[in-house]
Amino acid sequence: MGENRLLEAYKDALYSIQGHGKRNLDVLKEAFAQLDGEMESDMYGSGKIIEDFQQKVAGSLGKERAVFFPSGTMAQQIALRIWCDHKEVPRVAYHPLCHLEIHEEDGLKKLHGIEPILVANKDRVIGLGDVVGLKDDIACLLLELPQREIGGQLPEYETLEAISRFCRDKGIKLHLDGARLYEVLPYYGKSAAEICDLFDSVYISFYKGIGGIAGAILAGGEAFTEESKVWKRRHGGDLISLYPYIISADYYFDQRVNKMDRYYEGAKELAAHFNGCEGISTLPEKPVSNMFHVFFHYPKTMVESILIDVYKETGVGLTGYVKEVSEDECAYEVSTGDQFESIPKEKLKTTFTLLNEKLKQANK
Amino acid sequence: MGENRLLEAYKDALYSIQGHGKRNLDVLKEAFAQLDGEMESDMYGSGKIIEDFQQKVAGSLGKERAVFFPSGTMAQQIALRIWCDHKEVPRVAYHPLCHLEIHEEDGLKKLHGIEPILVANKDRVIGLGDVVGLKDDIACLLLELPQREIGGQLPEYETLEAISRFCRDKGIKLHLDGARLYEVLPYYGKSAAEICDLFDSVYISFYKGIGGIAGAILAGGEAFTEESKVWKRRHGGDLISLYPYIISADYYFDQRVNKMDRYYEGAKELAAHFNGCEGISTLPEKPVSNMFHVFFHYPKTMVESILIDVYKETGVGLTGYVKEVSEDECAYEVSTGDQFESIPKEKLKTTFTLLNEKLKQANK
Incomplete structure (x- = not known):
């Protein structure tokens, strides 16, 4: 009940701090509006549309080749399978x-029979010590930048370099889950190619910070990507x-890839609020x-009720749902995008002032 | 060289006997043109767009539930995997x-570890005797209607009924590769639901006779389709x-599902030519x-050269490629659709008269 009401109030709000806008059919219509309808479809991985885009992204990532996949789930399982097959581990x-x-x-287990070793404590990112301390032989280490489920945390760049060096010395392939790779470039102050150079294979997604409809790229050396196409067909x-x-x-890559610093600045501003x-x-x-991630140290139903009031009074929506963490804590994930900049600063300030007042009030 | 020239001449021809038209961006643009851009995307298998369509197709197939898949390759491997898991065979x-x-x-072998038993000679469709004669225990028998690789041949309906009865008696699941199911309904004089009733699970495709962009439906009982969703995520x-x-x-299902008898009549007319x-x-x-399938009992290069001349003289394109079968035989696949009806009958006659003359001439 509270959940549906929160989602409705969020949708009704004039502004939203989240993402680029609604995931509706206009996302597709806008991308196709200016294109020549006579343009030929790609055909089973061939054709100008897919080949040009793959080459463009390979260039951006500084990798020899790139292959477009319908999903990251498919791309990453395949990357790991290839590295496991090569090493026979x-x-x-x-x-x-x-x-x-x-x-x-x-x-990964049910289709590929691959056993994962879990590295590091779930509350922190993987460090060099975790990798050095691995007891079993592994074919590949996967690093996710940023580590989404813990709020999008990152290791220091030097740690990445050290892990990469270690893996190369030990004959362990290093794979990057870069679903949000472009989103971390402003923090690292590096190019995508510089970061990808530390990895043997890289996956990126097009519907997070880029805001496309779906799809992923898997990039790496030519032999690797050719093998990935065979597995893509199998999947x-x-x-x-x-x-x-x-x-x-x-379309959305071109529109947003150079705006990641603005989204990053927005996130810092918003977190401070x-x-x-x-x-x-x-x-x-x-x-x-x-x-x-935002943690409210209050019961979920209370937070929902307060948020609804805040949206209604200010016209600013923060989230359409919150997830219960414990009896007196709930949380949700923020991803800033195009929408954040369109909120007048004064309005944002009013929103958080009101939210703070209501929380204080409730806490009494 | 001959190949590229044939494809070019085919593309340049005013008419084509094949399919519904070019696979270009207009296929998508037309389907989306009249839709409200505010309509919300489906989200990971949920939402009105996907749920409504799944229910509609389940109804057409007379099955309890249907699940939309990006591809038939994925849908069918999953169907077979589920039946194998159930029987532990x-x-x-x-x-x-x-x-x-x-x-x-x-x-199927590399991802699911399933061993296929090949039934019947490759030049003919599967009959009851082939199934009764199976020596190993199997979890599932797959029938493809029509059998595409041999020109789209079909068993008699009574054979289907007999195989279905036999499989049910023996505890063997029967799966339908119905990529072109709607296309065979006029010949059988049956509804999709009547045919599907003989099968435990059914796959249909949307970019053959229907002429959509890509995608498939897997239909069956509720427990089966729920399980298929888990595998869909794994894949x-x-x-x-x-x-x-x-x-x-x-969009194209509505436009074409009731035109299959016309495509069928067109194919018969064309085959006679x-x-x-x-x-x-x-x-x-x-x-x-x-x-x-069309077999030219002449060398491929000769056929290509003659076809190019015929297209240029008549403006009617038959195919963009032919495949070498042997030194003095080549072949290609015909699928009739919307385009066939738009060719004036007189023009069609002239085309085949000319083709026949040129073949006779070359044969001297």
Whole structure:
């Protein structure tokens, strides 16, 4: 009840601090509006639309080749499978809150028979010590930048370099879950190619910070990507036409890839507002990308009710849902995008002042 | 050289006997043109767009539930995996030219560890005797209607009924590769639901006779389809948004599902034209759907050269490529659709008269 009411109030709000806008059909229509209808579809991985885009993204990532996939789930399982097959070791290592471990119904285990070793405590990012301390031989280590499930935290760049060096010395392939890779470039002050150079294979997504419809790229050396195409067909991902995703990915990539610093600045500004409220904290306290998690140290139903009132009074929506963490704590994820900048600063200030007042009031 | 010239001449021809038209961006643009841009995307298998379409197709197929998949490759491997898991027998049976056997890079074996038993000779469709004669225990038998790789041949309906009865008696699940199911309804004189009633699970495609962009439906009982959703996620097919495929599938389904008898009549008319030419035969001689294969009993380069001349003189394109079968034989696949009806009958006659003359001439 509170949940539906919160979502409705959020949708009704004039402004939203989240993302780029609604995921509706206009996202597709806008991307296709100016294109020549006579343009030919890609065909099973071939054709100008897919080949040009793959080459463009390979260039951006500084990798030899790139292959477009319908999903990151498919792309990453395939990357790990290839590295396991090469080494003949069906074992990889990744963070306990890795996408493959918690969101994919164990596809990696059930389809590929690959055993994952969980590295590091789930509350922090993987460090060099965790990797050096691995007891079993592994074919591949997966690093996720930023580590989404803990608010989008990042290791220091030097740590990445050290892990990369260690893996190369030990014959362990290093794979990047870069679903939000472009989103962390402003923090690192590096190019995508500089970061990808530390990794043997890289996956990026087009519907997070880029704001496309769906789809992913898997990039790496030519032999690796050629092998990935065979697995793409095995998975049922070598569709006759992927252009609805490719064209929208390309369109929004061009529109947003150079705005990641603005989204990052927005996230820091917004986190400061949240942290200024009584009983609210963010993780990380100071964001390192366009994302962070917000923790309300109050019961979920109370927070929902207060948020609804705040949206109605200010016209600013913060979130459409909050997730219960414990009896007196709830949380949600923020990802800033185009929408944040359109909120007048004064309005934002009023919103958080009101939110803070209501929380204080309730806390009495 | 001859190949590229043939394709170019085919593209340049005013008319084409094949399909519904070009696979270009207009296919998508037309399907989306009249839709409200505010309509919300599906989200990971939920939402009105995907749920409504799944229910509509389930109804048409007379099955309890239907699940939309990005591809038939994914849908069918998953169907077979579920039936194998239920029976704890990792073995299925299908035709030697089954899509899973020759077009999927052995995904069924490499991802699911399922062993296929090849049934019947590759030159004919599966009969009751082939199934009764199976020596190993199998979890599932897959039948493809029509059998595409041999020109789209069909067993008699009574054979289907007998195989279905036998499988039910023996505890063997029967799966339908119905990529072109709607295309065979006019020949059988049955509804989709009547045919599907003989099967435990059914896959249909939306970019053959329907002419959509991509995508498939897997239909069956509720427990089966619920399980298929878990595997869809494992395969990386549970995309955040599948609406580009769903909306186009729905749009062209409505437009074409009731025109299959016309495509079928067109195929019969066209096959008669081909069979009237010296040194050309079709398989089957009399089509049983909108498809058949054309065999030219001449060398490929000779056929290419003659076809180019015919297209240029008549403005009617037959095919953009022919495949070498042997030194003095080549072939290609016909699928009739909307385009065939737009060719004036007189023009068609002239085209085949000219083709026949040129073949006779060359044969001297």
